[in-house]
Amino acid sequence: MNIVGIIPARGGSVGVPLKNIKPLNGKPLIQYTIECALGSKALDRVIVSTDHDEIARISKECGAEVPFKRPADISEDVATEFVLEHAVNYLEQKENYQVDAVMLLQPTSPFRTAESIKKCVEKLKNNPKADSVVTVNNVESYRPEWMLYLDENGKVIPYNTPFVKDRKPIIMLPARQSFSLLFRHNGSIYLARRDLLMKDKLMIGVNCYAIETEDEEGLDIDTHLDFLICETIMKSKTNK
Numbered sequence: 001m002n003i004v005g006i007i008p009a010r011g012g013s014v015g016v017p018l019k020n021i022k023p024l025n026g027k028p029l030i031q032y033t034i035e036c037a038l039g040s041k042a043l044d045r046v047i048v049s050t051d052h053d054e055i056a057r058i059s060k061e062c063g064a065e066v067p068f069k070r071p072a073d074i075s076e077d078v079a080t081e082f083v084l085e086h087a088v089n090y091l092e093q094k095e096n097y098q099v100d101a102v103m104l105l106q107p108t109s110p111f112r113t114a115e116s117i118k119k120c121v122e123k124l125k126n127n128p129k130a131d132s133v134v135t136v137n138n139v140e141s142y143r144p145e146w147m148l149y150l151d152e153n154g155k156v157i158p159y160n161t162p163f164v165k166d167r168k169p170i171i172m173l174p175a176r177q178s179f180s181l182l183f184r185h186n187g188s189i190y191l192a193r194r195d196l197l198m199k200d201k202l203m204i205g206v207n208c209y210a211i212e213t214e215d216e217e218g219l220d221i222d223t224h225l226d227f228l229i230c231e232t233i234m235k236s237k238t239n240k
Contacts, residue, residue: 001100003121003191004091005043007033007064008083009107010075011052015223020050020107021058024227025234030055032110034062040114042121043103049087051075067095080104081201088198102197104190108221110230112188119211120191131205132192136183137218143179183210186218 009030013019021028030048037046048059051070059066068090074082084102091097101124103117112135120133149157189211190203197203221230 001125002044002098003042003101003103003124004087004099005037005046005103005105005117006084006087007037007046007048007059007105007107008080009048009050009052009055009059010070011050011055012075016227018052018054019221021055022227024110024221025231028058028062029110029221030059030107031062033105033107033112034059034064036112036114037103037105037117038063040117040121042114042118045091047087047091049083067091079201081197081203084197084203085201088194099194101191101193102203104192104203106187106220109186109188109217109219110221111216111219111233113213113217116189116211116213116217120189123209123211124191124193127209129207130209131196132190132203132208134185134191134204134208134210135189135213135217136210137186137213137215139182139184143182145179183212184218185210186213187220188213188217 007030009020011018016022020030024032034046034048037043046064048056048064048066049070050056050059050066051072056066056069070083071086074086084104088099088102091099103120105112116135120135123133124130144159147159149159151157185204192203192205196205216233219230221227
């Protein structure tokens with residue numbers, strides 16, 4: 001299988017200007033994702049899709065391919081699937097390169113590990129029924145069992161609790177130990193077979209399987225505060 005890792009990194013960013021190349025603990029943010037992807041040895045190619053010359057330059061210096069400049073019409077707030085589809089079309093039509101699967105690696109997940117990339121690839125290769133693979137975290141906090149609605153007056157209405165026969169809600173505080181296991185996809189890794197992306201325009205199919213990762217791998221950088229938090233974590237690891 002030819003599995004291509006694609007890192008979408010546009011120049012525009014509302015919250016943090018040029019977020020994808022902003023320094024994080026001494027490295028441009030995108031460098032963590034490029035190094036992780038290359039270090040996994042599980043991807044046939046690692047490609048950055050960007051509309052920004054400086055992002056392209058830094059990405060090449062870090063070892064990624066930047067074979068094209070992303071068109072302006074998919075460099076705004078568009079569905080990521082459009083960006084991935086453009087990259088696949090370029091490889092297949094301009095380079096005559098066969099793509100069998102695509103791995104989406106957002107540059108805002110600096111704690112992703114090469115081992116998780118390898119596990120996702122192995123899961124897809126070893127399971128012919130799988131059309132996609134995602135990384136997930138176990139949800140221990142912010143459970144739906146504890147969530148609430150608020151009516152127009154700010155009154156609490158339980159989200160997921162039973163009602164007595166006169167329709168008054170029973171407000172309960174169940175212990176965490178009584179919950180069944182629950183997971184969320186953490187945005188670190190998405191892997192999909194080519195046809196799922198190109199024909200169905202999806203990265204998560206009906207036959208999607210999961211690789212569970214450490215909570216840290218699910219940390220995503222979107223704001224200046226996120227940069228501070230992630231840098232603090234990195235420095236704490238270095239100082240141990």
